[in-house]
Amino acid sequence: MSPSPANEANGRTGLDSSGHKETHLKRAIGPGLLLLFIVGDMLGTGIYALTGQVAKEVGGAAWLPFIVAFIVAYVTARSYLELVTKYPQAAGAALYVHKAFGIHFLTFLVCFTVMASGITSASAAARSFAANFVKGFHLDVGPSGVMAVALGFMIVLMIINLRGVSESVKVNVVLTLIELSGLLMVIGASIYFISGGEADFSRAVAFETPEDKNTFLALSTATSLAFFAMVGFEDSVNMAEETKNPSKIFPRIMLTGLGIGVVTYTVVSICAVAVVPVAELAATETPLTTVVKTAVPGFPIDQVFPFIAMVAVANGALLNMLMASRLLYGMSKQNVLPPLLGRVLPKRQTPWAGILVTTGIALVLITVLSLDDRGSTISLLGGTTSLLLTGVFTIVNIAVLVLRRDRIDRQHYSAGRITPVIGVVACTYLTLPWSSGRPIAQYEIAGFLLLLGVVLWAITYVVNRVVRDQRTEVRDPSKLG
Numbered sequence: 001m002s003p004s005p006a007n008e009a010n011g012r013t014g015l016d017s018s019g020h021k022e023t024h025l026k027r028a029i030g031p032g033l034l035l036l037f038i039v040g041d042m043l044g045t046g047i048y049a050l051t052g053q054v055a056k057e058v059g060g061a062a063w064l065p066f067i068v069a070f071i072v073a074y075v076t077a078r079s080y081l082e083l084v085t086k087y088p089q090a091a092g093a094a095l096y097v098h099k100a101f102g103i104h105f106l107t108f109l110v111c112f113t114v115m116a117s118g119i120t121s122a123s124a125a126a127r128s129f130a131a132n133f134v135k136g137f138h139l140d141v142g143p144s145g146v147m148a149v150a151l152g153f154m155i156v157l158m159i160i161n162l163r164g165v166s167e168s169v170k171v172n173v174v175l176t177l178i179e180l181s182g183l184l185m186v187i188g189a190s191i192y193f194i195s196g197g198e199a200d201f202s203r204a205v206a207f208e209t210p211e212d213k214n215t216f217l218a219l220s221t222a223t224s225l226a227f228f229a230m231v232g233f234e235d236s237v238n239m240a241e242e243t244k245n246p247s248k249i250f251p252r253i254m255l256t257g258l259g260i261g262v263v264t265y266t267v268v269s270i271c272a273v274a275v276v277p278v279a280e281l282a283a284t285e286t287p288l289t290t291v292v293k294t295a296v297p298g299f300p301i302d303q304v305f306p307f308i309a310m311v312a313v314a315n316g317a318l319l320n321m322l323m324a325s326r327l328l329y330g331m332s333k334q335n336v337l338p339p340l341l342g343r344v345l346p347k348r349q350t351p352w353a354g355i356l357v358t359t360g361i362a363l364v365l366i367t368v369l370s371l372d373d374r375g376s377t378i379s380l381l382g383g384t385t386s387l388l389l390t391g392v393f394t395i396v397n398i399a400v401l402v403l404r405r406d407r408i409d410r411q412h413y414s415a416g417r418i419t420p421v422i423g424v425v426a427c428t429y430l431t432l433p434w435s436s437g438r439p440i441a442q443y444e445i446a447g448f449l450l451l452l453g454v455v456l457w458a459i460t461y462v463v464n465r466v467v468r469d470q471r472t473e474v475r476d477p478s479k480l481g
Contacts, residue, residue: 076397095330
C-alpha cells in the first residue's frame with residue numbers, strides 16, 4: 001500500500017504490514033533543487049571525463065554525438081514525464097514496468113539493471129575522481145593507490161547519503177555550482193585562446209573515424225557513449241517521493257535541465273577540439289584539464305582545475321548513489337524486494353539498508369575493474385552505464401503505451417502517440433551490438449551484472465516463498481500442535 005500524501009509530506013510514521021514502525025521519505029526537494037539535481041547529474045563525469053573518448057570515435061565533430069544523444073534522451077524523457085506524473089513514487093523504471101506487465105522477474109531485473117547503471121556510473125566517477133586527485137596533488141602512485149582513493153571516496157559518499165536527503169541535496173547544490181564554475185572556466189580559457197588567433201575551428205567540423213568503422217557506425221558508437229551524459233533525467237524520477245508536488249514541477253524542470261545540458265556539452269566540445277588536437281584529448285582521462293592548461297599555459301589555473309573536476313565527478317557519483325539506494329527502497333515498498341531494503345532511519349529519514357547494499361556493490365565493482373587494464377576504465381564504465389539504461393529505456397517506452405489503459409483521476413503529462421514509438425526504435429538501436437558499435441567488453445560487464453541480478457532474484461523468490469509458507473502454517477489450525 002502506498003503511503004498517504006500527508007504522511008509523506010510530513011515524514012510521519014505508521015505501521016508496515018509486519019507491524020513494525022514505518023518511516024516514510026521526507027519531501028525536501030523543490031523546483032530549484034530538482035533542477036540542480038538534474039543539471040548536476042548531467043554535467044559531471046560525462047563532460048569532465050568522456051569528451052576525449054567521444055572525440056576519439058568521431059574526431060573533432062565531438063559535439064554531434066551529444067546532440068544526437070540529446071534527441072534520443074528528449075524522446076525518452078517525455079515518456080518518463082508521463083509516467084512520473086501519473087505515479088509520483090520512488091523506484092522509477094522498475095515501478096512503471098511492474099505496473100505495466102506485472103511480471104515479478106522482469107520487474108526485478110529492470111530494478112537491478114537501473115541500480116547497476118547507477119553503480120557503474122558512480123564507479124566511473126570514482127575512477128575519474130581518483131585520476132584528478134592524483135594529478136592535482138602530483139602523487140606518484142600506482143593502480144593500487146588510485147583504487148584506494150576511489151574506495152575512500154565512495155565511503156565518504158555513503159556517510160553523506162546516510163545523513164539525509166536534505167543534506168545530500170544541499171551538498172549537490174554546492175557541488176553543482178562549483179562544477180558549473182569549472183565549465184565556465186573552460187569556456188573562458190578557450191575564448192582567451194581563441195582571441196589570440198591560435199584556435200583551430202576546422203577541427204570542429206572534421207569527421208575522423210577509426211579505421212575499422214564506417215562513418216555511420218562510428219557516430220553510433222560515439223552516441224552510445226555520449227548518451228551516458230544525458231541520463232540525469234532518469235536518476236531524478238527515483239527522487240519523486242522526496243519531491244514537493246512532483247506532478248506539477250517535473251515536466252518543466254526535467255526538460256529545462258536537458259536543454260541546459262545539451263547546450264553546455266555542445267559549447268564545451270567545440271571549444272575543447274578547437275584548442276587541443278583530438279589525439280591529445282583522447283589520450284587523457286582528464287581532457288578538460290588539458291584544455292585549460294593548453295589555453296592558458298602561463299597561468300596556474302591548471303593547478304586548480306583538477307580539484308574542480310574532482311568536485312564535478314563527485315557530484316555525479318553522489319546523485320547516482322542517491323538514486324540507487326532510493327530505487328531499492330521504492331521496490332521494497334512494492335514487495336518486489338525484501339522488506340529489509342525498505343527500512344528507514346527514524347531520525348534521519350534515509351533508506352539506510354539500500355545505502356549500505358549499493359555502496360557495498362560499488363566497492364566490489366571498483367576493486368575488480370581497477371585491476372582490469374582493457375582500455376579506458378572510465379570509458380568502459382560509462383559505456384556500460386549507457387548500455388544498461390538504453391535497454392531499460394526501450395522497455396519503459398513500451399510501458400508508456402501499455403499503461404495508457406490505466407486511467408487516473410488527476411491531470412498528468414502526455415508524451416503523445418508517436419514519441420514513445422520513436423523512443424523504442426532509437427533505444428533498441430543504441431542497445432544492440434551490431435548497430436551501436438559498442439566494444440564487447442561493455443556487454444561482458446553488463447552480462448555479468450545481469451547474471452548477478454538473476455541470482456539475487458532467485459534468492460529473493462525462495463526467501464519470500466519460505467516466509468509465505470511459514471505464515472500459512474501459522475494461520476492454518478490443522479498445522480498447529
